[in-house]
Amino acid sequence: MSKKLSTQSYKGVRDFYPEDMAVQQYLFDIWARTAESFGFQRYDASVLEPAELYRAKGAENEEMVTEQTYTFTDRGDREVTLRPEMTPTVARMIAGRAKELAWPVRWYSIPNLFRYERAQRGRLREHWQLNCDIFGTEDIATDVEIIALAYQIFMNFGASDEMFTIHVNDRQLMHQLYTSLGLTDEQIAALTRLNDRRDKMAVDAYRLELDGITGDETISEEVVMLLDKSDDQTDVVVGLAELGITNVVFDKSLARGFDYYTGTIFEFKDTAPENKRSLLGGGRYDNLTTLFGGDPVPGVGFGFGDVSLRDFLETHDLLPQPITSPTVIVAPMGTEHNLSAQQIAQVLRTSGVSVAVDSSSRKVGKKLSVAADTLSTYAVVVGEDEIARNEYTLKNLVDHSTTTGTLEDLVAFLVGHD
Amino acid sequence: MSKKLSTQSYKGVRDFYPEDMAVQQYLFDIWARTAESFGFQRYDASVLEPAELYRAKGAENEEMVTEQTYTFTDRGDREVTLRPEMTPTVARMIAGRAKELAWPVRWYSIPNLFRYERAQRGRLREHWQLNCDIFGTEDIATDVEIIALAYQIFMNFGASDEMFTIHVNDRQLMHQLYTSLGLTDEQIAALTRLNDRRDKMAVDAYRLELDGITGDETISEEVVMLLDKSDDQTDVVVGLAELGITNVVFDKSLARGFDYYTGTIFEFKDTAPENKRSLLGGGRYDNLTTLFGGDPVPGVGFGFGDVSLRDFLETHDLLPQPITSPTVIVAPMGTEHNLSAQQIAQVLRTSGVSVAVDSSSRKVGKKLSVAADTLSTYAVVVGEDEIARNEYTLKNLVDHSTTTGTLEDLVAFLVGHD
Numbered sequence: 001m002s003k004k005l006s007t008q009s010y011k012g013v014r015d016f017y018p019e020d021m022a023v024q025q026y027l028f029d030i031w032a033r034t035a036e037s038f039g040f041q042r043y044d045a046s047v048l049e050p051a052e053l054y055r056a057k058g059a060e061n062e063e064m065v066t067e068q069t070y071t072f073t074d075r076g077d078r079e080v081t082l083r084p085e086m087t088p089t090v091a092r093m094i095a096g097r098a099k100e101l102a103w104p105v106r107w108y109s110i111p112n113l114f115r116y117e118r119a120q121r122g123r124l125r126e127h128w129q130l131n132c133d134i135f136g137t138e139d140i141a142t143d144v145e146i147i148a149l150a151y152q153i154f155m156n157f158g159a160s161d162e163m164f165t166i167h168v169n170d171r172q173l174m175h176q177l178y179t180s181l182g183l184t185d186e187q188i189a190a191l192t193r194l195n196d197r198r199d200k201m202a203v204d205a206y207r208l209e210l211d212g213i214t215g216d217e218t219i220s221e222e223v224v225m226l227l228d229k230s231d232d233q234t235d236v237v238v239g240l241a242e243l244g245i246t247n248v249v250f251d252k253s254l255a256r257g258f259d260y261y262t263g264t265i266f267e268f269k270d271t272a273p274e275n276k277r278s279l280l281g282g283g284r285y286d287n288l289t290t291l292f293g294g295d296p297v298p299g300v301g302f303g304f305g306d307v308s309l310r311d312f313l314e315t316h317d318l319l320p321q322p323i324t325s326p327t328v329i330v331a332p333m334g335t336e337h338n339l340s341a342q343q344i345a346q347v348l349r350t351s352g353v354s355v356a357v358d359s360s361s362r363k364v365g366k367k368l369s370v371a372a373d374t375l376s377t378y379a380v381v382v383g384e385d386e387i388a389r390n391e392y393t394l395k396n397l398v399d400h401s402t403t404t405g406t407l408e409d410l411v412a413f414l415v416g417h418d
Numbered sequence: 419m420s421k422k423l424s425t426q427s428y429k430g431v432r433d434f435y436p437e438d439m440a441v442q443q444y445l446f447d448i449w450a451r452t453a454e455s456f457g458f459q460r461y462d463a464s465v466l467e468p469a470e471l472y473r474a475k476g477a478e479n480e481e482m483v484t485e486q487t488y489t490f491t492d493r494g495d496r497e498v499t500l501r502p503e504m505t506p507t508v509a510r511m512i513a514g515r516a517k518e519l520a521w522p523v524r525w526y527s528i529p530n531l532f533r534y535e536r537a538q539r540g541r542l543r544e545h546w547q548l549n550c551d552i553f554g555t556e557d558i559a560t561d562v563e564i565i566a567l568a569y570q571i572f573m574n575f576g577a578s579d580e581m582f583t584i585h586v587n588d589r590q591l592m593h594q595l596y597t598s599l600g601l602t603d604e605q606i607a608a609l610t611r612l613n614d615r616r617d618k619m620a621v622d623a624y625r626l627e628l629d630g631i632t633g634d635e636t637i638s639e640e641v642v643m644l645l646d647k648s649d650d651q652t653d654v655v656v657g658l659a660e661l662g663i664t665n666v667v668f669d670k671s672l673a674r675g676f677d678y679y680t681g682t683i684f685e686f687k688d689t690a691p692e693n694k695r696s697l698l699g700g701g702r703y704d705n706l707t708t709l710f711g712g713d714p715v716p717g718v719g720f721g722f723g724d725v726s727l728r729d730f731l732e733t734h735d736l737l738p739q740p741i742t743s744p745t746v747i748v749a750p751m752g753t754e755h756n757l758s759a760q761q762i763a764q765v766l767r768t769s770g771v772s773v774a775v776d777s778s779s780r781k782v783g784k785k786l787s788v789a790a791d792t793l794s795t796y797a798v799v800v801g802e803d804e805i806a807r808n809e810y811t812l813k814n815l816v817d818h819s820t821t822t823g824t825l826e827d828l829v830a831f832l833v834g835h836d
Contacts, residue, residue, distance in 0.1 A: 004709070004710060004711040005470060005471065005474050005510070005709045005710050006468070006470075006710070007510050007511070007513050007514030007710050008468075008514075009463060009464060009467070009510075010464060010466045010467055010468050010496070010498055011494070011496065013463075013464035013466050014463075014464065015461075015462075015463045015464075015511055015514075016461055016462040016463060017461055017511065017515065018459035018460065018461050018525065021459070021460045021461050021462055022459075022460075024462070025460060036743070036772050037767050037770075037771075037772055037773070038763075038767070038772070038773070038774060039745055039746075039747070039772045039773060039774025040774075041436035041439070041440075042436065042439045042440075042443060043433075043434055043435055043436050043439050044434040044439055044442070045427060045431075045432075045433045045434060046427060046428060046431035046432065046433075046530075046544050047465060047530070048428045048431050048532075048543075048544065049427070049428055050424070050426075050428050052423060052424075053423065056423050070490075070492070072488075072490035074488070074534070075534065076429070078428070078429065080428055092423070092425050092427075093425070093433055093435065095425050096425030096426075096433075097435065102788045102791055102792050103778060104776065104777060104778055106774055107436065112464075112465070114466075116492070116493065125466075126464050126466065136778065137777050137778050137779075139753055139756055139777040139778070139779070140756075141753070141756030141757050141759070141760055141775065141777045142777050144757065144760060145760055145775060145777070148760065148764070239757050239760070242757055242760075242761060243757075243760060243761055243764060291422070291423045292422060292423050292424070292425050293422040293423075325454070327457050328457075329457070335557055335559070338557055338558075338559030339559050339562065339657050339660055339661075341559070342559055342562060342563055342566065342657070342660075342661055343660060343661055345456075346566070346661055346662075349455050349456070352455075353455075354454050354455050354456070354457045355455070355456065355457060356456060356457025356458075356524055357559065357563060358522065359522060359555045359557040359559045359560050359563070360521060360522055360554065360555050360557070361555075361557070370520045373520060374520050
């Protein structure tokens, strides 16, 4: 009892006070509404997953699980991880019902994801991410569809084409091109991981690591020429153009970090110089469910983080301010009218508008100024006279207009202004 | 790569496949909508909290943290807990902005909460819970309001008064009554914890523990008489009656588990004999924020779990089945029309109805039967002829009616049927 507790959250996570939560809900609502307009169904799972789900793919993942995730041992000696990404979870769920599902399935989720970051960098340890995936078809039209969905999300947030660019590449094509230069599978894998960091590297540093992988400066030169040449096209880029989506570049330098992609890969990048980074990324992964046994289920999908999105919306001034709905504050003249005020609130709520009672012992004038400060739209004062006459005045705190009548009159008025 | 991964979730948590998630969203939507109709604002925080937040209140809590929560040490040597309840978090957030907030504040949240249960009992380790709290006023009208909100939630799920009973008691009143029987504060605290388990105990077992606390059979007898006598009333019960809420009992045997309640306490109980247990509980706690220093902020609130609610709705047959929205499936005759189908889907989506394309290589008849099986409402077949004539037929998969016309005609039709 003696030591004061800190009001700080755990390091690297966020508290969402109502004004922050309103923004978060705004992001989630548009995410959900757009995914559902494309026929996607929502799913979810626990943040707790067996650690083995992330260890499945060998030594590289072992290191990732040990060093970059929250993994602990429970009292039943089970190793459990706070999910760092949603794809292994959705692959697990799809594999678990592979025999029952009616393909293709379109699923979306808005999970919170965790990563263990060294604290000093100020990066977040928890963020939310829209995940959209289509399973059960390899048709290129599905690759086009998932990118069209991501594009439509940007449109529904009020963005326009010049604010972002869609970079598209193909892992299979790149594999062919690299093989024709004489590179082995191991070299290609190392090169892909290197290319994923290329944007953030100095030219010399990149070239040095590239030479280390190819072991031959002539091949390195050919790789760089290949990456910077953009004369080719792909069916995906053509398909997007047919849907009227043209802020697209076929970008052979696009690599993507995850090993599991097998075909199309894509990233949406902000065009604003001050926010030049990846906003959203995804691709096709046709073998993920085989880790669970059974037949492979082809899939294509993307993840879109809340922090990246919010940065984008702020950069382009697309966040509506303030985000509020109409609210009525019922303000009793004195606390002796608090219960009457509750009855009045109950009637006014039938209009569909939010109604709260200020039950404090403040003076009524102060109640009205607090209501205005907290962005309430209307106030109703309740005193002896109003109750006796059954006549109340609804004050509009924004434009200062008033409406007087019985509670039923006020409900009828509010229904028109919901 | 060799060992097959399990498709099972971590022990004691749930996967939400789309049909389960639809129910979950239905619960969350009515929770959110009702809380907002009372002027409550949504907040949230991370599932990760510093362990000390739960250790603050002494030895009893120490044991709870060690044995019943997920608590682990991160690599920065910080002890971190997966939140087992929301009240300490909301008290922390309120205390953190006590000087800036405009009282009273009405906050709600729908957090997932974790408890470490021994696995064999089959109880869940993660559940979701609506939390509603009003801070900044001690007025009894606020106690009435928070119970009226909980009552309105049941009404909005289609419940009626005879399906549940609201039990109300008052910690302060009980303290006075027990003190007048000669019991000390320590005895009263032990008795409150015992009474919280009374419903689940045999009469003899209860009496034995009671005698252990009072040390005097005569006093035990008086305690039992006191608990079973229901002649008194409280202002809260009277206030609820004024709002027309009458399925209320003043129940002196109601104890509630948490130590932090200081006044009104309440529980909603199912009246169905097969589901006779607490559905929702809460009360007034006026000193919680003092753990963080600064002035005390009075609060009153409740928690309502998703599992209890779902059991209640199933017991009383109140869950709408199935929970779906209209969906159009665009079914190309062959995969060569998949991209045209995407264009058509894009146009149909402007109606506000969800539209998905079946890009699989199945025959079109099979596509329609899969669409009907997955509860889609409409289907549009796309082939050479339809594209050439710019005339499409929207089949209603439920009543088998059809509508034929241009895409614009179909959009106009769908707008009327959203």
